[in-house]
Amino acid sequence: MAAFDPGKPDGSNQSLEIGLPNGGVPELGCLYEIPARCGRAVRVNKGQTLKIINPVGFQVCDFWIFNAEDLSEYSSMEHLHTSLLSVMPKVGDGVVSNLRRSLMTITADTSPGVHDTVIAACDHARYRQLGVVGYHDNCVDNLRQALMAIGHRAPAIPAPFNLWMNVPINADGSTAFAPPVSKPGDYMQFRADMDVIAVLSACPQDVTPVNGEGTSPDRLEFQVDAA
DSSP states (O other): OOOOOTTOOSSOOGGGGOOOHHHHOOOTTOOEEEOTTOEEEEEEOTTOEEEEEESSSOOOEEEEEEETTEEEEEBOHHHHHHHHTSSSOOTTOEEEBTTSOEEEEEEEEOSOOOOBSSSOOOOHHHHHHTTOOSOOOOHHHHHHHHHHTTTOOOSOOOOOEEETOBOOBOTTSOBOOBOOOOOTTEEEEEEESSSEEEEEEEOOOOSSGGGOSSOOOOOEEEEEEOO
């Protein structure tokens, strides 16, 4: 069996073709789209803000943050749980790294604040478990491809901060997948606490109801603004 390579995608999609220029540098104030089922990466310098918009309301965003100067430092949900003593980050909370440093701080959230920090990103193996035959777009490959599109390689596959994903945790510790409770136009905003590369995936999940019931995966939008 070949050794696991965290940077190598199991398949490909449009994510490889839509990288921002100059290593992911955005035009400030410009609204960018993440096509359905795809991912994009963007550099956000210290003090700048990243606004992530959910135009349709039901679309989940798998979200990762990397130290732009050293991608081996990245957002860590297990360290976040320890830092916050909570599995549900809110406005004012810092998203911390595997080195326990704040990478970005949540400065706005227009949704009811229901997000997930427990569930791993969907990948090729997960869709096989769900009975999908053949390749299915997935958030892990979107992460890999989004970084490749701006000249980087994923050093690891961290657990994502799943924006707008609704995973109720019951008193007995069991979990479930439920449709998002966010509404069209909801957004979250993050301030960079150091120079970072943020990766956003418009989750392709269409087997469980995490992207709504009776809906199909859809687009997301984002923009970066000056400090």
